[in-house]
Amino acid sequence: xxxxxxxxxxxxxxxxRISILNCDYTNSMFDYFLWYKKYPAEGPTFLxxxxxxxxxxxxxxxxxxxxxxxxxxxxxxxxxxxxxxAVYFCAASGGSARQLTFGSGTQLTVLP
Amino acid sequence: xxxxxxxxxxxxxxxxQEVILRCVPISNHLYFxxxxxxxxxxxxFLVSFYNNEISEKSEIFDDQFSVERPDGSNFTxxxxxxxxxxxxxxxxxxxxxxxxxxxxxxxPGTRLTVL
Numbered sequence: 001x002x003x004x005x006x007x008x009x010x011x012x013x014x015x016x017r018i019s020i021l022n023c024d025y026t027n028s029m030f031d032y033f034l035w036y037k038k039y040p041a042e043g044p045t046f047l048x049x050x051x052x053x054x055x056x057x058x059x060x061x062x063x064x065x066x067x068x069x070x071x072x073x074x075x076x077x078x079x080x081x082x083x084x085x086a087v088y089f090c091a092a093s094g095g096s097a098r099q100l101t102f103g104s105g106t107q108l109t110v111l112p
Numbered sequence: 113x114x115x116x117x118x119x120x121x122x123x124x125x126x127x128x129q130e131v132i133l134r135c136v137p138i139s140n141h142l143y144f145x146x147x148x149x150x151x152x153x154x155x156x157f158l159v160s161f162y163n164n165e166i167s168e169k170s171e172i173f174d175d176q177f178s179v180e181r182p183d184g185s186n187f188t189x190x191x192x193x194x195x196x197x198x199x200x201x202x203x204x205x206x207x208x209x210x211x212x213x214x215x216x217x218x219x220p221g222t223r224l225t226v227l
């Protein structure tokens with residue numbers, strides 16, 4: 001089942017620069033797309049989401065862009081900080097219970 | 113800030129034994145979920161629970177799994193006869209239903225090891 005895909009298992013960025021994490025999906029019925037951050041031995045922490053009827057949502061340093069025609073979304077972190085180093089999961093909401101379908105995650109490392 | 117809690121943090125059991133994983137949701141949340149993550153794999157949906165009944169379940173959630181809210185606060189996942197392949201991190205998640213962000217809040221997880 002590859003309904004949500006994160007093709008980059010890892011990304012390294014210098015502190016202060018922009019981090020761009022990407023996600024692709026195949027199911028047109030997803031209604032929300034969410035980004036979660038996860039540290040080892042902890043549960044996923046919600047960062048930001050976007051409705052399928054929007055194309056951009058911004059919250060502080062985090063911006064999510066949605067391109068429905070390409071079935072692609074991205075998370076931009078500006079400026080990146082060493083504390084941002086974690087695994088980032090893209091997830092999509094759908095189904096009668098709006099359960100989440102997750103991507104495989106991208107390990108972000110922000111270098112000081 | 114309210115948070116989802118899970119107990120135990122780590123459970124070791126023998127194959128064939130029953131285990132119960134416990135979750136305390138955020139108090140005003142109405143939707144409850146269980147997910148699992150096998151080491152090196154994606155986080156996978158198991159089951160959702162709303163209004164005291166299962167609202168949706170995945171193909172993973174077979175007859176050996178069950179969920180309940182025994183006392184109106186705790187939310188439990190029971191595995192009747194554990195198998196080696198049940199070894200995974202199990203995450204409880206909850207949602208209040210009224211948020212415009214549709215976010216689910218996750219607990220820290222229970223690491224289940226089946227020997």
